[in-house]
Amino acid sequence: MVEIKTPEQIARMRAAGLVVAAIHEATRAAAVPGVTTKDLDEIAAKVIADHGAKPNFLGYGGFPASICTSVNDVVVHGIPDRVTVLKDGDIIAIDAGAIVDGWHGDAAFTTLVGTGHDPQLAELSRVTEESMWAGIAAFRKGNRLDDISHAIESYIRRQPRPASGKYGIVEGYGGHGIGSAMHMDPHLLNYVTKKRGRGIRLVPGLCLAIEPMVTLGTPHTHVLEDEWTVKSDDGSWSAHWEHTVALTEDGPLVLTAPDGGRAKLAEFGVTAAPDPLA
Known part of the structure; x- marks a missing residue:
């Protein structure tokens, strides 16, 4: 079943989303050469506790940390540890979530570590982030779910090819409904398949986590023995961006963006x- 939220429930999700934004701010600043991914997890855990919130990743299906830290060819669900030390030139995606009064926020960002990175990594991250915003801009009353998928895919396909030859839109993984649980119906792919219809109609009260994952190569992945870490099959590096978004009678509200998504959505008209908490 698809959960439709009241304005009051969306306001509670906005509170959770602002905690996630604070996690992003703290971990982005700390993602420098020499830091371990466990260090980042501990920073995130402190931010969550300082805001009186709860982590929604920790313990979820047995996941052992408060955030996911996906470095280089890890696409999603990387587990923080003391062994993985960030190096100059790395790329890392940090996926974080929080619960406030039983309502969830979930968002991810990608950042480049240090200054010695391959220029195509910056472009990979930009393309992935902008495709997310294209999808958010398509999250409008009267559209259908596949309109979001199409907006994400078409934005990526229109971009100049990277030096690696292509962008791989990761298959099988995608966005999801969110609200009183972190993962809910509907599932949202970042591309349109012939096997899918036009999807559900988008109505006020629907909340989605919109999250493209893109590699510099294959769209195919595999899961490691830890049953969490997802890597690209060809070892190509990847980017991951995500926001939790509510559709209201007045349009989309990006619950995990400090400004509610105002600046970026304006670029898409x-x-x-x-903001219910403003």
Whole structure:
């Protein structure tokens, strides 16, 4: 079943989303050469506790940390540890979530470590992030779920090819409904398949985590023996961006963006809904 939220419930999700934004701010600043991914997890755990929130990743299906730290060819669900030390030139995606009063927020960002990175990594991250915003801009009353998928895919396909030859839109993984649980219906792919219809109609009260994952090569992945870490099959490096978004009567509100998504949505000609906590 698809959960439709009231304005009051969306306001609670906005509170959770602002905690996630604070996690992002703290971990982005700390993602420098010499730091371990466990260090980042501990920073995130402190931010969550300081805000009186709860981590929604920790213990989820047995996941052992408060955030996912996916470095280089790890696409998603990387487990923080003391062994993985960030190096100059790495790329890392940090996926974080929080619960406030039983309502969830979930978002991810990608950042480059240090200054010695391959220029195509910056472009990979930019393309992935912008495709996410294209998808968010398509999250409008009267559209269908596949309109979001199409917006994400078409943005990526329009970009100049990287030096590696292609962008791989990761298959099988995608966005999801979110609210009183972290993962809910509907599932949202980042591309349109012939096997899928137009998807559900988008209505006010629907909340989605919109999250493209893109590699510099194959769209195919495999899961390691830890049953969490997802790597690209060809070892190509990847980027992952995500925001939790609510559709309101006044348009989309990006619950995990500090400004509610106002600045980026304006670039797509879309006005963000008013912030219920402003």
